Amino acid sequence: MKIISMIAMTIITFLSSFSASTAQTQDPLIFATVDRPPFAMLETESGVPEGFSIDLMTAIADEIGRDLTFAPAESFGAMLDAVKSGSVDGGIANISITASREAEMDFSQPIFESGIQILMPAEVSTFGQIGGLLTREIGTAILVALGLLFGGGMMMWVFERRHQPYFDRPAKDALFPSFWWALNLVVNGGFEERMPQSKPGRFFAVILVVASLFVVSVFVATITAAVTVEALQDNVDSINDLDRRNVGTVVGSTSADFLNQRDIRFTGYISPQKMLMDFDAGIIDSVVFDGPILAYHVSANPKSKARVIERVYRPENYGIALPTDSAMREEIDQALLTIREDGTYDALVKRWFGANFRY
Structure with missing residues (x-):
């Protein structure tokens, strides 16, 4: 009689433990996440998290037959801390698998191939690049050059107005012709038929030619420097x-x-x-x-x-973060393989990243 009672008690205890274990495995999974569009988006019109990682984890939970609840975290670090402490069943968003993180938690097999890249302002058009060169320094250089040409031309008018017909005109009528003469002197070396006739005019013309070598060099150097700086600022090689x-x-x-x-x-x-x-x-x-x-x-x-x-x-890989020695790792990896094989994974990539996205 005692043997029968002991057997009955053993069976009851086993069934009770089995029932408790079964109930525990059927509890909803709780996965922490954080706002990281398009992988996880918490601020939605429906109030329900959306995104590639959210949809993927939902598909995994369906595959292993478990309900799923997402626990929004205030920050990326808070999400990882919740996983480390075991207060949640795991974390999912855009979690890069690294050696330091692997030492503190477990990871599923990679769920997404990623990498660190650089976001820059869009390339400007040629017209925009030219506009970008119109800096204060270049504007000042242009005004100074024009002023020197006008001043030099009018000085030559003072010296030459009684010695050759080209400069024999009133001051107001001589402004542009004198400027044009000085410009051609700097650019082309002057006009042979309008060579200065007076001694002061010839001496001043020599000074203008020699000085123009320095003026043109400085002006070209200023433009070149501006172009170089603009190129360096726009390009990241x-x-x-x-x-x-x-x-x-x-x-x-x-x-x-x-x-x-x-x-x-x-x-x-x-x-x-x-x-x-x-x-x-x-x-x-x-x-x-x-x-x-x-x-x-x-x-x-x-x-x-x-x-x-x-x-x-x-290059980096994203994974599903799990507490150390999580019993769910094998289940999640198997479900993820099934989802990749049956086309669900490709459909999610197409939905969130477009049909032309390559991974």
Whole structure:
């Protein structure tokens, strides 16, 4: 009788434990996320998070037969902290898989290929480039040159007005002819048939020719310097060219680590949205951040007049962050493989990044 009772108690205990375990596995999954368009967008009209990563995690949860709830985090760091502490089942957005993060949490297999790129103002037209050269320095140089030509021409009129017909005219009528004579003297060496006849005129003409060599050299050097500076400011051929620009990135991101490693100064932002707003407003003139997010900003805001440099400076992969030794890692990886094989993944990429996007 005692043996039968013991067997019954064992069966009841096992069934109770099994029921509790089954109920626990059926609890909704809680995944932290943060606002990172187009991967995760929290401020939507419906009030429900949207985005590529949101849709992907939803498809994964459906594949493994679990309900899913998203827990918005105040910042990217807060999302990762929630994953590390185990207060959520995982985190998803645009989370780069790095060695330092892998040491503190687990990751699924990569869900998206990304990389660090640069956002720059759009290339200006030829007319805009010419307009950009009209600086105060160049304007001053032009006015000084015109003043010297007018002054030199009128001085020659004073010396030559009684010695040759070309200068024999009233002062008001001699303004342009004298200026034209001085201009041709500087550019072409003067007119042989209008060679100065008076001794003061000849002496002054020699001074004008010699001085014009320096004036023209200075003027050309000023224009060349302006063109060079304009070209340097508009072109970024390497990451080192950012030293001359006002760079922005998100603090605590892999982009910030990338810039710190190269001793490139930058303005740090808490959110990409504020950073991109400042870029559009001209407060910063370049952004170093995740390429897909920058590309989405350009496509979603055609009036922003921005372009993404094609070069990827550091390739990265995004993954789903999980607490260390998470029992769900294998399930999520298997579900992700299924989603890739059945075309769901490609459909999500097409929806959020367009049919021509290559990954």
